[in-house]
Amino acid sequence: MIKVIKHLKQLPARWNNKELEAEINHFKQLVEKIKEVNLENEEDSKLVEMSKRLVSLAQRGISEDELLVQSFSLVKEAAKRKLGIEPFDVQILAGIAMHKGKLAQMQTGEGKTLAAVFPAYLNALTGKGVHIFTANDYLAKRDAGWMGPVFAFLGIRSGFINEGMSREDRKKAYAADITYVTAKEAGFDYLRDSLCYEDDELTQKGFGTAIVDEADFILIDEARIPLVIAENEPVKKSISDKISKIVDVLVLGADYNTDESFRNVYLTDNGTDKLEELLECGNLYSEENYELLLEINCALHARALLRRDVDYIVKDGKLKLVDGFTGRIADKRVWPDGLQAAIESKEGLSSFQEGRILSTITMQHFIKSYAKICGMTATAAASSAEFKEFYDLDVVVIPPNKPCKRIDHEDILFAGNSAKFHAIISEIKSVHASGRPILIGTASIEESQRLSDALREDGIYCNVLNAKNHEQEAEIIAQAGCIGAVTVSTNMAGRGTDIRLGGADEAERDKVVALGGLYVIGTNKHESRRIDSQLRGRSGRQGDPGSSRFFISLEDELIKKYGSKSLNAAAIYLKGQKGPIDDAFHKRLVEKAQRAAEGQNEDMRFLLWRYSNIIENQRKIFYNWRQAVLRGASEFVKWTFEALKEYNNAQKYVSIDVLMKIEKYIMLFHMDRLWAEYIYQTNYIREGIHLVNISGLNPLEEFVRSIQASFDELMLEVYEEAQNTFRSNDFSSGDIDLDKAGIKAPSSTWTYQITDNPFSDDLGMLLASNRNIGFTPGILLLWPIVLFGIIYTRIKKSNKANEMV
Structure with a gap:
């Protein structure tokens, strides 16, 4: 039924394609009008006066659309004078699309940060506030500092918010015309404000315009994750430690079973009898045992289904969840319903105390509280139907400033993970011998460590980037484009990173270009094609040469979870085959499995x-x-x-x-x-x-x-x-x-x-x-x-x- 409803709702989007194309053509005409405005010879003071006049007009009720050409022309000139950057036409085009309430899909390295300045300035003229949502605190501070001189030059106040800032500093930042902040932190401030007893305690002044960077991640992948504010009041002491020790004696296959894809776990009759005897609780499924049964459920789930260095890590004596989409530590995120405590008991850690939940809101609903939503990302088109359904956002694909030269090679399919692993090692050794930089994207921390260990044993030095050493991300990424660099990473290197050929200073750029640019290797397909595209997008930025290839196996998690019976049968039949499976039929089935996951x-x-x-x-x-x-x-x-x-x-x-x-x-x-x-x-x-x-x-x-x-x-x-x-x-x-x-x-x-x-x-x-x-x-x-x-x-x-x- 859900699929039928979705299909019917997608029909209007197909009918409106021509209407959207007409809009894009109109946007391109506006770009030409903006370029015709020549402000090169004007004094700084003249530009400042022009900006003041636009503020006055906007606050007198003149629509932003009427002020678009003038305001974008001012931003264009201000960027040249204060940043030394001449904005590309495609950045201006993306800015127009965002101002019009669209989601701009821009390729990696096209300058999304500067593109956002255009709609931010225009929508800030009314004084209703603009929030630019960044992927993390570091980018909020960096982008505010980087673009701040443009806004300051035009008389517009900007600020940023990071976790740990005081209430007064937050109020000051939100009082600015433009605020750089993560969507998560803004949502938490919204929840804090919802508990205030006096009006002057509120930190946020309103919800005018939200410009969302990495929009597919924030608006789709993170959309359903609730933001929670809780009282620091200890909850009833859990019996997780005791239950965890008892569940440890249960035997897979005899006392409990999982399905083939390890998505579900359940007790057998034998397991139920064993627990009733060990716990001396009588009928485990009686009403008086429902809390005990919940504890057992969580402990069994924690033991059988959740893996250290895949789903979570233990760092500084604390349990940290790993985000499956980004590979980064999911800061301030926990599992619900006692599952967090069960995993901590499994790992011998101090118990997490939830406290009493006072209020909650999903990221999706928080962002929808803004009068205008727009955004940008490198991968939006694949989820255009969802953006339309949930946010009424149309996706506009912005052409690259320079044609993409990256070569995306055909996937190589293997029967088993062992054959795939050896093929990846062989490929890395072969390419590394030429000096060409390589970036390898893995599915988990565990896999990244195993691969890096194998490479070092073969005498190949490599940098490893995963949630365990995320503090060194900037340094590792800065070196990832150097001659001879080999970087093994989780999905962390797949989003929000800019790898420059020849190193951070591009000193050896010409040599790397001659070798073919950055070579990206994917060791697994993700459940979303968007994540695969993000990884590929690390190579071939701004017309640079580059290439990508994915190595996949019939034993990969994606295939186990979503593969057809034909694929599962092939995995059994071809088990032990060391060479690639050169069969178009099976490759199509792998693609079908990924579509099934999506x-x-x-x-x-x-x-x-x-x-x-x-x-x-x-x-x-x-x-x-x-x-x-x-x-x-x-x-x-x-x-x-x-x-x-x-x-x-x-x-x-x-x-x-x-x-x-x-x-x-x-x-x-x-x-x-x-x-x-x-x-x-x-x-x-x-x-x-x-x-x-x-x-x-x-x-x-x-x-x-x-x-x-x-x-x-x-x-x-x-x-x-x-x-x-x-x-x-x-x-x-x-x-x-x-x-x-x-x-x-x-x-x-x-x-x-x-x-x-x-x-x-x-x-x-x-x-x-x-x-x-x-x-x-x-x-x-x-x-x-x-x-x-x-x-x-x-x-x-x-x-x-x-x-x-």
């Missing part, structure tokens, strides 16, 4: 969006209500308290100003407390709601019905709790101690992200998507069903109990 991941994003969108609509209502209370503009506050008989008595002792402050604080306190409880409840319902499909019910419809009723109750409960608190206070002293009365904001909070996927296994996806399934012994034996069934029933019982009170 399709499944897209289905998952679409499904999660449908569920999260419902909660987001409620969050917006609640957030707007809270903002009204915060700013003292809510009639609800007045109606809540003035109806009480205690209100008139309070007025005898407390001034109206003090009384209004007390009313506001009471309301905000209960709104925050009850919203936190509501988030906890809706998360539990969502995680188990797909099980209603077994009873023939539609999960999405049941989810909407359940949380809508709960949300209505929430609004009433805020009203009742606020009144009860007001009644319980004695105003005869002329004031009340709000802290003593328990009415205060959290004293200490922290922020993180949760790797969110409540339908993480195949069964969950099957049930949540409302496909018809039959009752089979296999399904009935899968214990996660029992677990989530218990949780769902427990939540429903809790709701009924509350209704009766």
Whole structure:
């Protein structure tokens, strides 16, 4: 059903292709008009006056479109004078596309940083604020410093935000016309602001324009990952350490099994009997054991499915998640539902304390709060349908300033990983002998280390870039284009890096060019073609020569997870073959497996969006209500308290100003407390709601019905709790101690992200998507069903109990 809906929604995009082409032609005409404006002979003071006039016109209501040619001409000239850079036509074209609310696809090395300055300046003229989202803190600081002189010259204030900055410094940066910041950090500030009790505590001034760099990564890959703010309040001590030790005695194949692709794990009857005996808990699937069963689920998942130096690393005594898309440490990200604690127990680390979640928002919904969204990346076209569906963003492919000369060789396919590994080593040795620089992109930290060890044993020195030494990234990348350089990397080298031929200073550029430029080798295909394209894009920047080739095997993770029966059969039949498989049929099946992976991941994003969108609509209502209370503009506050008989008595002792402050604080306190409880409840319902499909019910419809009723109750409960608190206070002293009365904001909070996927296994996806399934012994034996069934029933019982009170 999901695929049918998606197909129907893609039809208008096909019809609008001609309309988009006409727009692009119009953009190109605007580029010519901008180039006709000659400001070379004007004094600096004249340009400053022109900029002031544009600000005045914009703030008087003249549309940005009418000011586009003038403003872009000013930026073009300012860049020449302050940076010594003559912007390319394609950078101006990309700037126009972004100003028009498009997503500009620009090839590697085309100068996206400067391209963003054009729409940033134009949209900053109104004073509504422009946020430029960068890939990391380093780039936020670097780009703000690099492009800052252009903005300053034109009288526009710019700033940046990094993690760890004080509230005052953040307020100052957000108060600027243009702010460079990561989307994650801006989202965390949004959540912090959502807990403020006074208007002057807010750091962000508004949400005008968002310009998103690496847009496919932020708007798609990271889109569904919730941003969380939690209170530093220790949660109930976990029994993960004990469970982890018990699960360690279980034997694969006898006590538990995984599927062929290692995506699911489940207990056997023998394993269940063994655990019941070791734990002395009776029936493991009884209702009183549901928390114990959850702990076992997490411990088993941590042991069987998650691998050190692939899914996570241990660094400085801490567990660090590795982002599968970038290969970098996923800073401030944790696994949900006790899984984090289970892995820490597995590794013998101190337990992670989540604290009480106070508020949360997905990256996707946070970014959609901006009045205008646009962006840029090197790989957007492959996901154009998703950009249109989720953000109403059209993708505009910007032609390169110079034609791409990179040669992308045909993939080489092997039957097994051993044959592939030896072929890669042989290829590296052969190319390295000529002195040509090589970049090898691997699938994991584990693989990058194994490959580098093998190369060093053969006498080939190489630099290794992965999440374990990310601090040295700039230094390693600076040397990756030198004569004789061999760089082994995870996906870290596939995005946001600029490898210059001949080294950072390009001293030996001509020699490297003569050798054919940078040679990129991929050791695996990724689940997304965009990631493969990012890796290829490290070579052939700005018309440089270069080449790329991928070495793949029928034993690769991608093939195991998404390959057809024909591919799996071929892997068995051809096992042991050392040479390449020179067969077009099997290569097409590999391509089909990658498309299947993309399709499944897209289905998952679409499904999660449908569920999260419902909660987001409620969050917006609640957030707007809270903002009204915060700013003292809510009639609800007045109606809540003035109806009480205690209100008139309070007025005898407390001034109206003090009384209004007390009313506001009471309301905000209960709104925050009850919203936190509501988030906890809706998360539990969502995680188990797909099980209603077994009873023939539609999960999405049941989810909407359940949380809508709960949300209505929430609004009433805020009203009742606020009144009860007001009644319980004695105003005869002329004031009340709000802290003593328990009415205060959290004293200490922290922020993180949760790797969110409540339908993480195949069964969950099957049930949540409302496909018809039959009752089979296999399904009935899968214990996660029992677990989530218990949780769902427990939540429903809790709701009924509350209704009766």
